[in-house]
Amino acid sequence: MTTRTVKFSIYRFDPEKDAKPYMKDYTVELDSTDRKLLDALVKLKVVDDAISFRRSCREGVCGSDAMNINGKNGLACVTDIDTLKQPIQIRPLPGLPVVRDLIVDMTQFFKQYHSIKPYVINDTPAPDRERLQSPEDREELNGLYECILCACCSTSCPSFWWNPDKFVGPAGLLAAYRFIADTRDTATNERLDNLEDPYRLFRCHSIMNCVDVCPKELNPTKAIGKIKDLMVKRIA
Amino acid sequence: MVNRKVVGAHYGLRDWLVQRVTAVIMLVYGIAVAAFVLFASGASFEAWQALFACTWVKVLTTVTIVALLWHAWVGTRDIWMDYAYHTGVRLTLHVLTILWLVASFVYSVKVVWGA
Numbered sequence: 264m265t266t267r268t269v270k271f272s273i274y275r276f277d278p279e280k281d282a283k284p285y286m287k288d289y290t291v292e293l294d295s296t297d298r299k300l301l302d303a304l305v306k307l308k309v310v311d312d313a314i315s316f317r318r319s320c321r322e323g324v325c326g327s328d329a330m331n332i333n334g335k336n337g338l339a340c341v342t343d344i345d346t347l348k349q350p351i352q353i354r355p356l357p358g359l360p361v362v363r364d365l366i367v368d369m370t371q372f373f374k375q376y377h378s379i380k381p382y383v384i385n386d387t388p389a390p391d392r393e394r395l396q397s398p399e400d401r402e403e404l405n406g407l408y409e410c411i412l413c414a415c416c417s418t419s420c421p422s423f424w425w426n427p428d429k430f431v432g433p434a435g436l437l438a439a440y441r442f443i444a445d446t447r448d449t450a451t452n453e454r455l456d457n458l459e460d461p462y463r464l465f466r467c468h469s470i471m472n473c474v475d476v477c478p479k480e481l482n483p484t485k486a487i488g489k490i491k492d493l494m495v496k497r498i499a
Numbered sequence: 500m501v502n503r504k505v506v507g508a509h510y511g512l513r514d515w516l517v518q519r520v521t522a523v524i525m526l527v528y529g530i531a532v533a534a535f536v537l538f539a540s541g542a543s544f545e546a547w548q549a550l551f552a553c554t555w556v557k558v559l560t561t562v563t564i565v566a567l568l569w570h571a572w573v574g575t576r577d578i579w580m581d582y583a584y585h586t587g588v589r590l591t592l593h594v595l596t597i598l599w600l601v602a603s604f605v606y607s608v609k610v611v612w613g614a
Binding site: 421426429468 | 504506507508509510511512514515516577580581582
């Protein structure tokens with residue numbers, strides 16, 4: 264079996280031991296079956312079992328292993344190692360408090376997500392069976408519902424870095440539009456009211472970092488544009 | 500006072516829309532002036548002076564200056580909102596920006612409409 268050597272520079276910080284974060288160099292031997300960055304990180308854990316990172320499904324569905332890879336946010340489990348320039352620099356997602364090494368505190372991110380009420384609101388009496396949608400109405404939800412909440416987008420957004428407590432962020436706004444666009448939801452006006460705020464929605468200046476990094480190739484900027492379009496439609 | 504994060508000012512759309520509309524006004528005016536300089540005037544001072552002697556040119560110029568200042572207000576306020584976190588500091592910067600823009604407008608009226 265052919266092997267290859269890959270060099271890493273990894274952000275380390277244990278608040279119980281370290282006064283401040285530092286970058287540590289590692290070299291790891293990989294065999295031909297190790298194709299993704301996550302494979303290498305798991306091997307690295309054999310070399311140094313103190314390295315901490317989150318991972319779960321290892322196939323780009325759970326969103327646990329989001330990290331900053333050579334300066335760009337992405338999922339370790341779907342990033343090909345051989346496409347990365349060495350030494351591969353791994354850092355935690357920017358803009359969120361670091362719990363330890365590559366693990367960040369996602370509280371603020373999920374607070375913003377919950378603030379848009381990420382569930383269908385419909386006060387009309389429930390039908391005997393499910394609420395139906397036409398195929399065309401359902402089509403509008405494509406590109407919205409697939410978000411895995413990995414936070415790659417929101418933590419690559421400068422507006423979220425500066426105001427994470429006030430700006431909903433691209434992930435939250437994509438989810439907001441997912442429910443605004445849902446024909447089964449009856450709270451469209453309340454949802455638009457909830458977002459009409461110079462901080463919550465209008466901190467987005469369409470720089471599209473979110474689109475650039477989304478591992479699911481979703482387009483939060485487009486969804487945010489559609490929210491603004493609906494607001495204009497409401498007043499014009 | 501309790502330290503609560505407060506959002507929900509229920510404005511923002513108008514400023515966002517204004518920023519786009521004023522950008523279009525500036526673009527149209529900019530293209531018109533550039534076209535005049537390139538094609539109509541022979542780039543002479545007399546032709547430029549004759550153009551700005553027309554009342555309608557003065558009116559359009561003033562409208563564009565208002566668009567520019569309004570656009571600048573939204574953009575500058577955005578910068579203060581992004582980077583100035585202390586409410587008192589931010590409000591002070593907002594007021595200073597408004598004063599500067601109003602002063603710029605008054606001076607622009609003197610330049611455009613003055614003898």
